[in-house]
Amino acid sequence: MSAQDAAPGCSRRTALGVTALLVMSFFALVAALSDAPRLSRPITAERAQRAAFAIRDRVYPFQQWGSRAFSLPLLESAYGRVEYLTLRADGSDGAARYRAQLGALLESGVQVDLFLLAHSNPFVAWTRELDAAQRERIRLVYNTGCFDLRQRDEWLALGADAYVGHVGNSASSLFYVFFLRAWIRGDPLAEILEDSNALTARFLHRLCAVLGARAEPLVEATRAELGGAERLAITGVPR
Amino acid sequence: MKLFLVLLLGALATQAAMLDGFAWLWESAYGEPRALDEALELPLTWVGLALGGPLALALGAAAIYTALRRARALAQRAALVLLVTPSLLAATLTTHVLLALAGIW
Numbered sequence: 001m002s003a004q005d006a007a008p009g010c011s012r013r014t015a016l017g018v019t020a021l022l023v024m025s026f027f028a029l030v031a032a033l034s035d036a037p038r039l040s041r042p043i044t045a046e047r048a049q050r051a052a053f054a055i056r057d058r059v060y061p062f063q064q065w066g067s068r069a070f071s072l073p074l075l076e077s078a079y080g081r082v083e084y085l086t087l088r089a090d091g092s093d094g095a096a097r098y099r100a101q102l103g104a105l106l107e108s109g110v111q112v113d114l115f116l117l118a119h120s121n122p123f124v125a126w127t128r129e130l131d132a133a134q135r136e137r138i139r140l141v142y143n144t145g146c147f148d149l150r151q152r153d154e155w156l157a158l159g160a161d162a163y164v165g166h167v168g169n170s171a172s173s174l175f176y177v178f179f180l181r182a183w184i185r186g187d188p189l190a191e192i193l194e195d196s197n198a199l200t201a202r203f204l205h206r207l208c209a210v211l212g213a214r215a216e217p218l219v220e221a222t223r224a225e226l227g228g229a230e231r232l233a234i235t236g237v238p239r
Numbered sequence: 240m241k242l243f244l245v246l247l248l249g250a251l252a253t254q255a256a257m258l259d260g261f262a263w264l265w266e267s268a269y270g271e272p273r274a275l276d277e278a279l280e281l282p283l284t285w286v287g288l289a290l291g292g293p294l295a296l297a298l299g300a301a302a303i304y305t306a307l308r309r310a311r312a313l314a315q316r317a318a319l320v321l322l323v324t325p326s327l328l329a330a331t332l333t334t335h336v337l338l339a340l341a342g343i344w
Contacts, residue, residue, distance in 0.1 A: 009311060037338075
């Protein structure tokens with residue numbers, strides 16, 4: 001026995017084993033509470049051909065910071081160009097900045113995916129004022145806004161290939177955490193929606209069980225639905 | 240037991256620093272007017288997550304290892320491990336967030 005092994009407690013090997021087991025069980029718990037680690041990495045192939053534009057509305061500083069801290073690194077890992085806009089307290093120039101940033105991306109000739117991280121929002125009206133030929137390059141529109149599934153037909157008519165929105169007064173930010181991480185890994189939209197809706201529902205059921213609240217109304221309101229190209233993936237529509 | 244306390248307090252301090260730092264960060268970045276350069280926002284977020292995640296996790300794990308090695312009675316060991324558990328769980332959650340942002344989880 002070495003001098004180090006003369007400690008009064010467990011042997012070094014037992015202590016190491018128990019510590020490792022505890023840490024691993026904590027990771028397993030986190031995986032069970034959220035989602036399992038993903039084996040695939042964000043898609044980088046041909047990312048120069050696509051751009052993303054994310055916009056956050058005027059909410060609490062914590063939410064604005066959290067949205068950007070989550071979205072920007074993930075979008076940058078899979079898109080050649082990313083624009084991110086946070087609307088400020090004085091929202092007077094919001095529409096102009098929105099059109100300038102989105103217009104510049106569309107003008108560059110690449111396909112643009114939109115991530116509208118905002119409560120029930122007017123972005124569809126702001127986008128209508130852009131040139132029709134430019135709007136044709138809008139590919140995916142994901143909208144976290146409550147009840148904004150109702151904008152589906154408008155967005156598709158404006159030129160978007162696919163639209164994802166939420167049914168009612170939703171916990172869409174939770175869905176978005178699952179959705180974006182799957183989207184940048186190249187899964188097809190319909191499959192992502194099914195998985196993300198299921199993961200969101202599972203999380204909400206557990207949360208409501210802890211809080212003693214009814215989960216079903218919230219799960220139903222948070223459900224995301226899809227319009228347009230169901231097979232669309234970040235790399236395009238497979239032939 | 241002095242080492243155990245140092246490690247546990249170290250884990251708690253890094254997590255407190257992360258939370259405090261984040262509160263300062265979002266107020267500086269999104270208060271009116273912005274008081275923090277936009278280019279610094281994400282790097283500082285990564286630093287905070289690394290502090291409250293992997294670093295706190297390492298310190299917490301080291302505290303558990305130390306408790307298991309140094310405490311004589313089984314009940315004493317169990318109590319010390321239990322003391323580290325909340326910090327270790329929070330560090331695991333933060334590490335999960337860090338890995339998710341890095342596109343690994």
